[in-house]
């Protein structure tokens with residue numbers, strides 16, 4: 615049955631990389647007859663604001679709800695006016711609490727940690743990015759770090775499930791010394807959920823120590839569970855260990871709805887130049903296809919990306935190559951069709 619895919623290109627390089635992933639998805643049905651898609655598009659971010667809308671239009675929310683899967687390019691959050699947001703609201707509004715970011719090294723890509731294979735499970739609906747921030751007079755401002763039992767338990771469950779399916783080791787990062795109440799509650803919930811997963815070793819670490827250990831002993835990590843901001847920062851750090859953000863894909867899921875997106879953001883400095891690396895979005899599309907239950911088709915996309923990277927001929931400037939976004943797209947599709 616044809617699946618309805620909603621594309622949310624957004625800002626900066628978003629449109630270029632989403633176009634690329636769309637072409638890969640369209641090519642998929644030649645090899646996998648059940649992997650057929652019908653595409654729709656909706657606005658989000660600065661692009662939506664410019665069209666006279668809210669950066670997160672109601673019509674976009676409705677379109678997400680009625681789609682089978684959703685692929686987002688990027689939102690230039692920093693360019694949105696104070697007090698507004700698109701991604702943060704999107705995640706809170708639809709309770710998209712689980713941001714899963716698999717990060718691994720690829721043959722043929724120069725990197726600091728050639729064996730690295732880590733998944734960051736980042737809480738994505740509360741914590742430091744709960745959206746509660748205000749000025750206190752003219753000389754102070756305040757951001758509220760919200761941690762709830764329900765929010766902590768549900769993300770812990772996602773992390774334990776994943777850890778149980780992998781190397782049965784879950785690192786949870788915290789800063790208990792500074793956040794005695796919030797991280798105290800978070801850790802209490804994680805330990806409680808962990809009781810149902812006796813086969814998974816729980817490894818609590820201070821966030822600062824974990825940031826260093828990741829560089830010195832990356833092999834100690836498999837699945838990392840983090841609150842919103844710590845997960846945001848660590849996932850970029852780990853991406854840096856495996857050749858940068860150009861290959862980092864992610865899912866942002868709740869119990870009912872969700873979307874898939876590259877981790878890199880809108881990259882306004884290279885927008886419109888046709889040189890953005892589309893691989894992270896193509897890999898995010900593969901995660902989407904996998905989520906739709908089309909496991910073989912999803913694996914084929916991953917294999918095509920892996921082969922193109924290993925061959926080392928076609929790559930964008932972020933990976934020290936000279937190819938364009940379109941060259942990379944074509945190379946992945948050619949590989950997929952073999």
Ligand code: IPM
Nearest residue numbers: 689691692701702846877879
């Ligand atoms: C990310 C980004 C976003 C986030 C920003 C743009 C709001 O950094 O997805 O990692 O922190 O969630």
Ligand code: MG
Nearest residue numbers: 846847850877
């Ligand atoms: Mg980030």
